Amino acid sequence: MNFNKEEVIRICNKMCQNTLMQTLNIKFTDAGEDFLVATMPVTPDVHQPMGLLHGGATVALAESVGSAASIMFINTEKQEVRGIEISANHLKSKREGLVTATAKIIHKGRSIHLWEIRIVDEQNNLISLCKLSNMVLPKR
Incomplete structure (x- = not known):
């Protein structure tokens, strides 16, 4: 499968x-890709x-962002993702401005995805550090 950055962004924004x-x-x-x-x-x-x-x-x-990121790794016709644990x-x-969250894969298993999500401000100061576990399930 070829990775298409613009298509991933479009799909994620549409899901919102x-x-x-x-x-x-x-x-x-x-x-x-990760x-x-x-x-x-x-x-x-x-x-x-x-x-x-x-x-x-x-x-x-x-x-x-972490849940949407897991969707990039699954077959959405046959599988779905559920967040099962998050820590922050x-x-x-x-107080104002913009925060940016970047989810990076730590573990990509068949049934569990583990993500690190760094949330920073405009000066790249770390606001929050989060960890998210997602479960990959058969689509119902």
Whole structure:
């Protein structure tokens, strides 16, 4: 199978329609054979009460990009992906701007995918470091 970066980005962005990803304004921007990148603006829509980026919004971004990344490795006619565990370390706060999440594969098994998702700001400061496990299941 030939990897088509533009097609992967188009499909991922199309999947966001009418979902939490659309609500959070998550946009997929780059892809490679072992990584996927998405951005999310930091606005009051994703703030917690203290005016900072909400950890839950950050985790939603991480799970969105990591789950979509697993889809690149499966036969979507026969298989589907489910996130089964996510962990996040929030290292720096952010009030406004843009965060970028990059999911890189750590383990690509037949039934389990393990991803590291780094979320950084515009100056490449690490905001959160996440780890996501996805299970690959037969399509129902």
